[in-house]
Every structure is written in structure tokens, then in C-alpha cells.
Amino acid sequence: MASFPPSVNEKLIARSRTVGELLAPTAPFDKKCGRENWTVAFAPDGSYLAWSQGHRIVKLVPWAQCLNNFLLHGTKNGSQAVSPRQSSEGGQRNKPREHVIDCGDIVWSLALGSSVPEKQSRCVNVEWHRFKFGQDQLLLATGLNNGRIKIWDVYTGKLLLNLMDHTEVVRDLTFAPDGSLILVSASRDKTLRVWDLKDDGNMMKVLRGHPNWVYGCAFSPDSSILCSVGASKAVVAAILV
Template sequence: MEDSPVLLAELRPNREQPYEWKASCETWSVAFSPDGTWFAWSQGHGIIKLIPWPLEEDLLRPQGYSQCFKVKEVKGHGSLKEKTLDCGRIVWSLAFGSSSTKTGWKLWPRSWHQEVGPPGTLLLLATGLSDGYVKVWNVHTGRVLFNLTGHKDVVRDLSFSTNGSLILVSASRDKTLRVWDLKKDGKMLQVLSGHIQWVYCCSISPDCSMLCSAAGEDSVLLWSMRSYTLIRKLEGHRNSVISCDFSPDSALLVTASFDTTMIMWDPYTGEKLRAFLHVSLPPAFDYSNAEPQLSSLRSVCFSPEGLYLASLADDRFLRVWLLDVEDPVSVAPVTNGLCCTFFPHGGILATGNRDGYVQFWTAPKVLSSLRHLCRKALRCFLTTYQVLALPIPGKMKDFLTYRTNL
């Protein structure tokens, strides 16, 4: 087993909360901006902290969080200052989206021209709220740009396209997903119906061709992001599917369920490649009087280079997995963890918990092999069917489609 994740810092809200909000202190979502310069923390009670990254050295300490941040100089972005966003409702989901002025600037709404921050990039933060609204904020100014309405219940997850188009997908407990075009003043493009239970999560593939959604039922739906039609249903879980994520090259999809398993899929063929079972009490920890048991999952995500998975389960452990190894390669105790995400440049994991805390952990930071880099480059533009049609040996096809580790 590799070295266990080491706790680098713990951020805690240090403001008194209204008595009637005592049951809404959870950190349901955390996120890093795509360029790694901001961290968004839903600290409960409707409050979001936008924190410049990296943290100041004197804040990298486990004992707590100071409200008084120093101004952090970030190369190429000027002085970034912490911001507090008051959403007025419980925040269930967060997602960053960005677009450059180099792409279609003249077609943007005129009112947006003053919203662009240095260096010519519009960086947005979408927040999904308990009343069904989606508020979209300008990160540089802290102003609300949109209040998107249409959902009838909690907006449980959000996902932005990564191609700068500012297409946003929202997933709600009203059993639907909605697709919004923020460059067209937040126009709702499509309502996707097909789930029979609360929709827990959604994820747009990095190549922006597919959308995954999962709900209280035991199946996962894959949609086309071009036609907004259903591609296929993935069946294999035996309980609610709570979290999903695509690999950086879009060649893999991972889903996590209350049935205690993570399943890794080929999204192009629908094939189940492998399953990871969450058995409580990893062997690195000594609990001599406890019986091993299965544990429901809360969150799963791919590392930025696509070689690792991170997961949080109800047994209060953070696990890090290699794609082709059945057991976790490292574990760390996390109290009441609800969500996890990798820093986009690797090396750090952030987790949020039920008490409104955020913890930052060391994560594997690897130099990818030439074989993996070649596979990743090819899979960014080749589907599984296109790989299988190549005139190359079968072992190479298996490696390129993640069936084996060549």
C-alpha cells in the first residue's frame, strides 16, 4: 500500500449560524477552478467562500480557518481576494465554467463585456440551491449574473462543458436535468426526462460529446450532448447511484452507489470493465474488535492525469485507487465525508464533510508513462469503436480501451 494521504489543512467556518439553520451546516460540494487559481467552498448555511489558491502558508495548518485572508498574488491574475457569496438558501452543488474572449467575443451579450476579468477570461461559478434555483456568479466581481429558474426541487448537481461554450447542465430532485446556454442570456435549451427517482449527479464528458446522469434508481443514463437524446442505459448497480465522473480523455466513466460499489464503464459500448467493492476497515488500520462490513459511497472522482480514483464512503475513509487494482492503494480517516475533488494540476485532494469543514490532503502526483500519455492523446479523439477498427494487434487494442494494462 502506498503512503496514506496526509492532512495539509483544515478550514472551518467560524461564524455563528442562525438557530433555525442548525440542520444545514453540511459542505455538500467543493470545487477548484479549471486553472487552479480559485477554490469554492460551500460551508453550509447558504454561504460560499471563494478562496484564492494556493492558500497562504500560515493557513496551511490543521487547527482551523481564519476569516482574515491576506491578498494572494497569483501570476497572471493580479491580486485575488477572498470573496463571500450569500446564496440565501442551502447550497447543494457547485461548478466552475470559463470562456476566453478569444472565442466569439463579439457574439457575447454586451452587458458581459465589463464582466470579463484578467487575462481576458470570464470565470463563472454556478450554485445549485435547495429551492430549485441556479445562481450563476462572476468569480472576479462576486456579482450574480443569472438566476436560472425551472426546477421544482433541490438542484443536486451541476456540470459545465469544458470547451468554453458555457453550456451548463443541472440535475435536480424533480427527476429532470436541464441544459442552459449562458451565452444566450441563460436560455434553457432542453429538459431531459427519463429518471424515475431523484437525480443525484451529472457529468459532461471532457470532449463534450456525452452527459452522464444518475439517480435514486439503480441505473445510469448516458445522453448525447449534440442532440440531447438518450444514448443508452447502464445497468449493474443494485441501489441508488450517488456520484459519477468521466476520465480526462472521456474513455472511461466511473459511478458510485449506495450498494457499496464503484463501477468503471466504457461509455461508448456500455461494457462494465471492473468493479471496486468498498469493504470497511482497510487492513492498514487495526480495529481488532470490529467486524468488516460493506459501506455505502458518497463521492467519486478521477485524478487529473486519469490514473487514479478517489472515493468517500460512509465508513469515514478516503480511499485512493489505481484503475486496474481491486484494493485501494492508500486510505485516510475522514469524519463524515460527503464530497471530494482533485486539484486540477494534481497532488492535492479536497474533501467536504457534514460539519461544514473542508480538508486538504496529499494525493499521488505522478509522472505519467509515455504509454499512458499516448493512450490518453489517442482516446481524446477516438471512440472505442474507432480503436477496435484500427489495424493493430489485439493487445494494443485492449490497452487503448483500458481492458488491460500493457
């Protein structure tokens, strides 16, 4: 699966051209199995690109820096493969930095989500939170082969949460576009699960409308409706209140 930042003009896509290619390293892996690149995702503001390199590895790339390297080192048609350079900016949390994350299992799905400070958690009974979500918060959700969802801090590469309620492969992930940090996961266990990451990853709902594997899910622009598709060749819509 692939994604564009919300600011992309769809009319320009037809005139798009290749500007570069990101290549996953073969070393230190010597087996072909597990090397597949299953998914990529952009941050809502376009600041980062996350892509699955296979063999449990996800790479977080500052997109402006990556694109600049393509333009500096690419050929006339922009098709030359370039490995983005590590940012020289040290230690500052709000400076884009490249990270390589070992997720511990094969990565099937990715999603990047950012918070809006004034968008409160939907759980009103929580008196404390493990994390303080500010305007600069940017999270990476990774859906794994073993059914787990791991949540990472994009700026530091640190693991924040480990969500373990799915029993099969997590095929897709999507954040609500309203900045609430509501995350929805779609799984081969025939369910979709709704998580409130501002409530320390509390699972709010389990949606069971699919009789077979669930492949993908997407929010409406106002975050009120969730649509999903699965092996039953049907689209299921749910209103999230």
C-alpha cells in the same frame, strides 16, 4: 461532492496528506440545522476553491493564497485549521480575492467554469448579450434548495443570472470542460437541464431520462457526452449535439 483541478496527477493522490482544514464559522448562526457543508469545487485552472459553509453561505477562496497560509501556519503534519487571510490586493478584477456570498437558500451544489473567447455560443440568432465574456471570465454556479440556480462573477462576487426553471432541489451542477460555458443541472424534479451561459443563461434542452430524482452528472472530456445518475440506480448517457 469534491473535485480536483484537471492538472492533478491521480497517481499522487494515494500519497497525499492533509495540509490544512477550513472551518465554517458558527456565528452568527445559532441553529445546527442548515450548517451542513454539502459541496466544494475547484476552478478549472485551480485558482479558486468554492465551498458551501451551510446556512446559505458560499465562500470563494484564492487557492494559492490559502495553501500558502496552510504551509506557513500548519503543524508538521499539516493538520492545523487555518482561516485564510483576506487578500490585500484591492480593486483589480484579475487579482484573486476572497468573497463570501449569501445565496438566499441552502446550497446543495457548486460548479466553477471559465470561458474560452473563441468558443462561440451555440445560439446563432442572438444579436446582443448582457455580458461580454473574455479570457478572464470565471463563473460560479450555485444550485439551491428551492430549485434556483444562481450564477456569480467569481472576481467581484456579484450576482449575474438567476435561473428558475427547476421545481425541486438542484443536486448537482457541471460545466462543459471545453470552455463553452454550457452548464448542466441535475435536480430532484427528475430532469437535467442544459443552459448556455454565453446566451444570457438560455435553457437549451430538458433531459427526462430518469424516472426518479437525479443525483449527479458529468461531461466526457470532449464535452460531447453527458452521463447522469439517480435514485433509480441507473446511469443515463446523453449525446449533446
